[in-house]
Amino acid sequence: MGKQTDFRYNTGETRVPWAAVGENYNVHDLMEVIRFLMQGEGAEYDAALEAVWQQVKKLEPLATPPGKLSLGSKVEAAEAACNEYLGTTTSTFVTNATAGFEIAYKYANLKAGDEVIVPAITFVATMAYPLAVGAKLVFADVDPVTINMDPADVARKITDKTKMIVPVHIGGYPVDMDPIMKLAKEHDIIVLEDAAHAFGAMYKGKKVGTIGDFAAFSMHEVKNITSFGEGGILTTTVPGFGDEMKRARFLGMDFTCPIKDWLYNITPVQGKEAPFVPGNASTTEIQGLGLTLQISRNEEIIEKRRKAAKYLTDRFAENDAIIPQDLGNEDIKPTFHLYLLQIDPAKAGGDIQVLKKKLDEKGVTQIAHFGPLYRFKIVQDMGYDSDEIAKSCPNCEEVFYKRFTHLPVYGLSDEQLEYMADAVLASVAEMQAGK
Numbered sequence: 001m002g003k004q005t006d007f008r009y010n011t012g013e014t015r016v017p018w019a020a021v022g023e024n025y026n027v028h029d030l031m032e033v034i035r036f037l038m039q040g041e042g043a044e045y046d047a048a049l050e051a052v053w054q055q056v057k058k059l060e061p062l063a064t065p066p067g068k069l070s071l072g073s074k075v076e077a078a079e080a081a082c083n084e085y086l087g088t089t090t091s092t093f094v095t096n097a098t099a100g101f102e103i104a105y106k107y108a109n110l111k112a113g114d115e116v117i118v119p120a121i122t123f124v125a126t127m128a129y130p131l132a133v134g135a136k137l138v139f140a141d142v143d144p145v146t147i148n149m150d151p152a153d154v155a156r157k158i159t160d161k162t163k164m165i166v167p168v169h170i171g172g173y174p175v176d177m178d179p180i181m182k183l184a185k186e187h188d189i190i191v192l193e194d195a196a197h198a199f200g201a202m203y204k205g206k207k208v209g210t211i212g213d214f215a216a217f218s219m220h221e222v223k224n225i226t227s228f229g230e231g232g233i234l235t236t237t238v239p240g241f242g243d244e245m246k247r248a249r250f251l252g253m254d255f256t257c258p259i260k261d262w263l264y265n266i267t268p269v270q271g272k273e274a275p276f277v278p279g280n281a282s283t284t285e286i287q288g289l290g291l292t293l294q295i296s297r298n299e300e301i302i303e304k305r306r307k308a309a310k311y312l313t314d315r316f317a318e319n320d321a322i323i324p325q326d327l328g329n330e331d332i333k334p335t336f337h338l339y340l341l342q343i344d345p346a347k348a349g350g351d352i353q354v355l356k357k358k359l360d361e362k363g364v365t366q367i368a369h370f371g372p373l374y375r376f377k378i379v380q381d382m383g384y385d386s387d388e389i390a391k392s393c394p395n396c397e398e399v400f401y402k403r404f405t406h407l408p409v410y411g412l413s414d415e416q417l418e419y420m421a422d423a424v425l426a427s428v429a430e431m432q433a434g435k
């Protein structure tokens with residue numbers, strides 16, 4: 001058995017190395033990267049950039065290009081940093097959370113006829129693979145306070161066809177995992193945590209994303225931390241599957257048991273019931289570097305967000321028509337990816353649509369993002385009856401149309417944060433006064 005190897009630079013010392021290598025980057029390209037990541041204009045900016053260029057171009061005769069641009073030591077370093085941060089050993093860096101979900105769904109051998117329970121309110125990514133393979137989506141109603149999947153409704157909707165439950169820690173607020181894990185155990189169901197918003201959240205002393213059978217975090221540019229715009233971390237607690245996930249990420253490529261006279265083999269990845277054929281969710285060294293750089297700041301980022309959330313929650317205490325974001329406790333530590341603002345329409349004298357309009361007018365833009373998945377045309381076109389499903393998700397209908405919106409809590413100045421709190425309080429007061 002040869003040592004584990006790769007396409008690039010695997011020949012060692014030789015006169016003419018065999019290497020399938022693409023075009024390298026040069027100093028001009030590097031300058032464009034700097035110009036892209038550090039944008040600006042004006043004479044001072046131009047002068048500073050020119051000074052950088054004078055130095056950067058000196059690198060050309062001195063520097064060599066990296067040996068690898070994909071799935072190399074930087075990706076491994078990012079995974080090691082995630083492992084240390086999460087307290088797991090299985091972090092696998094994939095193109096995005098959606099690609100991570102796909103590996104978990106394939107592991108479960110999800111196919112037409114199987115049922116998957118997802119929360120009624122989440123992002124389309126949660127249900128994309130089940131929809132694609134024709135599995136049946138079963139929408140669990142949400143808890144009216146957290147807007148996370150309600151375990152009691154999950155219990156009601158389990159059948160003997162339920163293969164997976166996919167709790168989503170929406171906004172970075174941990175789902176109540178204990179009852180879900182208990183149900184899953186009783187019914188032999190695989191739990192996939194959609195932890196897209198929840199890198200660093202804690203549930204009863206455990207990092208979110210290390211509780212279910214699988215979890216995927218997102219490092220897309222809009223999440224708390226990013227790996228240059230796209231990225232995802234997949235973890236598993238399935239014994240023995242952690243190493244297999246590396247091959248599940250890259251087409252089943254197997255360098256440990258090559259075919260005679262061939263560099264590698266393609267071997268099936270063993271899922272729970274059956275072997276499966278993986279796709280390609282490989283990540284780049286640049287993404288690996290980007291993720292490692294940001295992980296070290298994650299606690300700081302969460303703390304900044306928590307402070308902003310606490311400020312808003314404290315301010316909103318003055319009006320009991322406002323149901324502020326829960327800030328957590330010893331057992332529940334959110335990431336505060338989004339601030340969940342709710343109102344009680346009876347006390348506020350109007351619903352959230354009225355409030356959103358008023359906030360818009362005051363310059364606090366409100367964009368509906370996470371809503372009932374069963375309202376999408378793609379779901380309806382696949383034969384789902386939106387109105388029937390809505391009847392089985394009364395909390396979802398009520399909170400989405402009448403009660404909640406999300407406020408931003410990062411990157412705002414103190415002044416903006418204060419203005420936003422003032423705008424919410426003033427708008428609700430106007431509604432109460434019948435204006």
Ligand SMILES: *Cc1c(COP(=O)(O)O)cnc(C)c1O
Nearest residue numbers: 096097098123125196218219220
């Ligand atoms: C962003 C998001 C995803 C998808 O993450 P990607 O990394 O972009 O694939 C999944 N679920 C939720 C709830 C999200 O907000």
